[in-house]
Amino acid sequence: MTMKNNPASLGYRMPAEWEPQSGIWLAWPHNPDTWPGKNLADIESVYIDIAQALCNEETVHILVNDFAGRDKAKMLLAERKLSSEQIKLHIIAHNDSWIRDYGPNFIIREFEGQKQLAFNNWGFNSWGGKYPWNLDNKVNDHIASALSIDQFKPGIVLEGGAIEVNGQGLCLTTGSCLLNESRNGKVTQEAMERYLQDHLGISKTIWLEGGFLDGDDTDGHIDNLARFVSPSTVVCVVEENPADPNYEGLAKNRKTLEQATDLEGNPLTVIPLPMPDPVMDQGIRLPASYANFYIGNRTVLLPAYGGEKDKLVEKLLRPLFPNREIVPIxxxxxxxxLGGIHCISQQMPST
Structure with a gap:
């Protein structure tokens, strides 16, 4: 059912990613144009790696585009001897695999002693009309039907990778994306903050204005730049090379976060997270970032790009997630x- 009230008025909030999850949603890769020059089999292998890492701790839901996609996914999962009980395949047509941005933005509330699940179905226009999105915009209606849960339609464009919350009323985002005229025209910062308040239960929004990573086509998604790892601790991507085009913008983001406070006025703990060495493809810089990790119930999936920095970041994150295993992907x-692990995934909270 599509609800007309705003969810916050009904007690809903967006939980932090580390709160208990019942599942993860993925959208099986099928469009070769998404990864030009790459073998789709190599991309499919990443999806199987993710399913293997998480299927023993939460249900893995995978959208497949058609029956052929379902059969292909089934075959590859069976080759890894992965349990069909913990992996659910849903035949739902989609243009692309970035379900973080067009998929359900799950929210929860306590009601009569029980948790209830719903989701925000934000508008999606493929990052300002960059690629086709006619099927992606229909996915959430199918998921609402499959799960038999309520959805809210705020009526504006907002991508899931553009918001990062601590589950306690604090949100990180970027002006370069959320206020980009290619999404909602000349929307004001105050108006956007009201949407976050009404639909996510956000009391305070911290805006990063350092721009976006070289090679990023999202106009600056926060999940490549800064992530909460606890209600008051943020990892913030930094570039150590002053000659790198990302250096100044990332330094500006770090300064903003170091001056920011939580809802009680306490400063945040800001932990610098190094950038990987430049990842190039056909002479073009790709927006690789270690911040694009996924927090599961007992596992953190960490993007790995090869080299010593992978091990350095794994060591840095380990004490921040003492009850979770860091699994490089x-x-x-x-x-x-132009997207990573967090971009292709969407967590579903437990109820």
Whole structure:
């Protein structure tokens, strides 16, 4: 059912990613144009790696475009001896695999002693009309029907990768994306903050204005730049090379976060997260970032690009997630599509 009230008025909020999950949603790769020059089999392997890493701790839901896609996914999952009980395939047509941005933005509330699940179905226009999106915009209606849960339609364009929350009323985002005229015209910052308040339960929004990574086609998604790892701790991507085109913008983001406070006025703990060495494809810089990790119930999936920095970042994150295993996922082929692990996934909270 499509609800007309705003969800926050009904007690809904967007939980932090580390809160208990019942599942993860993925959209099986089928469009070769998404990864030009790459073998889709290499991309499919990344999806199987993710399913294998998470299927013993939460249900893995995978959208497949058609029956052929379902059969292909079934075959590859069976080759890894993965349980069909923990992996659910849904035949739902989609243009592309970036379900973080067009998929359901799940929210929860406590109601009569029980948790209830719903989701925001934000508008999606493929990052300002960059690629086709006619099927992606229909996915959420199918998911609402499959799950038999309510959805809210705020009536504006907003991508899931553009918002990062701590589950306690604080949100990180970027002006370069959320206020980009290619999404909602000349929307004001105040108006956008009201949408976040009404639909996510956000009380305070911290805006990063350092722009976006070289090679990024999303206009600056926050999940490549800064991530909450606890209600008051943020990892912030930094570039150590002053000659790198990302250096100044990332330094500006770090300064903003170091000056920011939580809802009680306490400063955030800001932990610098190094950028990987430049990842190139056909002479073009790709928007590779270690911030594009996924937090599961007992596992953190970390993008790995090869080299010593992978091990350095794994060591840095380990004490921040003491009750989770850090699992590197080879992402050099995946990032050729200009997105990473977090971009192809969407967490579903437990109820």
């Amino acid at each position: 080879h992402s050099t082929d995946l990032i050729a599509g």
